Amino acid sequence: MARRVQVIQQEAVPPWVAALMTEGTLIGPRHGPNGDPQLAPLQAVEELNLAYTHDLLPPTRYLLPPTEVLFRFQGGESLSLSPEYDERRRVFFGIRSCDVKGIRYQEQFFRRDFPDIYFLTRLENATLVSLACMAPPLPTCFCPCCDGGPLLKPGEGHDLQLTPLQGRYLVEADSEAGDALVAKAPELFREATAADLAEREELLSQIDQRFSTTGYLSRGISKVTNDAVPEEVWEELAERCIHCGGCAYLCPFCTCFTVSDRSRDGQQGERFRRWDHCILAGFTREASGHNPRDRKCEQFKRRFFHKLSYQYLQREGRPGCVGCGRCLTTCMTAVDMAAVLMRFRELGRKPKWGPPWAVKPRTSP
């Protein structure tokens, strides 16, 4: 069934958001103390700033917190375990399409085979309102290359999508939860007219020019899947990685975690999990000290194999990158997704110019 397309004027957004804030925690873009855009629980409607660029941290942290308690245990005469689930209502308001894709990928991952009750409980209590990008919020954005945005089609995981037009937003619900948000203040909306839709079409037709669209990702998938990246190129890239973990901590796709116990007296304590990362040297180290993936190159390769190989693409239904560009911002040594894909692109090519990683022209056959 085709859902209604409605329009809200820009000045009507604050009263709508005020109505939504009664729903639960409203997580939306605001400018932090240093002026940096951040997705954070809003205390007041005035904090909302939909003209933001991109939060360096994806909204993942509200659904899969960097650290979370799985259960507490209490010893003594008899042992008891008490798990804790976070059932707070959350409305994510104005998150980017790439982040919606990231969340829906994580949902699929955490739902499959052995459902993860902690993540799914949070997600089931969350409503996702996305904000389409009519132009790249940042020069690092490359979502059109990875099917990560800049806007979502019906069925791509948003409950409601806002598309910015001149002085107003087009509002498309894609679920009952999305309808329910509009129903909180129906008087603020009107049906979209042919003129509204035409304006959107006009903007969409310009998207290809506004975003840089390249075929780097598909080339990367083919190289990684066919093991066509020479070992020395992996070595050269891995050598630059400083194992800071920034790329994974900022990645809207990454899901890896480790689990630890904490107890003062062995009688009571808690088991918690926290984010972990395949590019960290100790990720596969065993109790004996043996580390089957002890080479830096293999650790580095692992990250890109998981994100780009066809085997994982089949398993996850899509490549492991949405083109949000966060790893480009954070990587201090330029071995982020885009840099690695660009390097693959140079494989077997004579460089026209001399980036530091340029392939040396072959001198012998």
Place this chain on the structure above:
Amino acid sequence: MENIYLPHLTQIAAVRRETADTQTFGLRFADPAFGRSFRFTPGQFVEVSVFGVGEVPIGFASGPAQGNGFEITVKAMGSVTRALHRLQAGDWVGIRGPFGNSFPYEEAKGQDILIVGGGIGLPPLRSLIEAFLQQRDAFGTIAILYGARTPQDRVYKPELDRWRDRGDLLLLETVDVGDDTWTGPVGVVTTLFRQVTTDPSRTIAYTCGPPIMIKFVIQDLLKLGFAEDRIVSTLERYMKCGVGKCGHCAIGPKYVCVDGPVFTYKQIKGLPEPP
């Protein structure tokens, strides 16, 4: 929705010392109803919790039909296994599982069986051996080759004697380094291959042990003419969740916890970072 990370409380019913650093624990579920519904097959594993210390994956060491409990054999290696060794009968641990796939069993019916174990690799094979012995007639000849570092490092000593005395299987043992008590062969486990005659076309070989041993066993089995999918082994990796979520045990496109831990050599061969 079931909580896959929440352990079931389990009591240590018995502790048996195997070697200086290895013990066998008999575990019994606190909830008998859960115990009755708990079914596992050889090759699978459980996540064992020592609360306040952590959780480790351990393979089943006992046969699949065993009332309200099962056995695990654990070598003290890291913080959790050392903590486990400090526990006694009556103490509580947590169990999640069973997880992972199983050793091929139905496929082995009518076939000859060759089992090659090394050191602490024998426990998961013992689970399989017990399953074979429960339906002894369904299988052809059974040969068990077991190698330990020293005579003191042999696990299941009474059981090894019972197997030796059965008459319906062949048990051969060796140690890397002997001592005054040891009258058997000395040498790595692959030296025992000379003493068994196998028909590789109708035999399935199961091997489990330290990675370096597995490597040489597989080499020799291939030389003997075993097909790659008739060589069955297990892979081990640092592992947290056991259910394909935490990401630690992934090798290439496979997760040891859900796609394994049992793999044929044909499957292992294609993976990066082989054992």
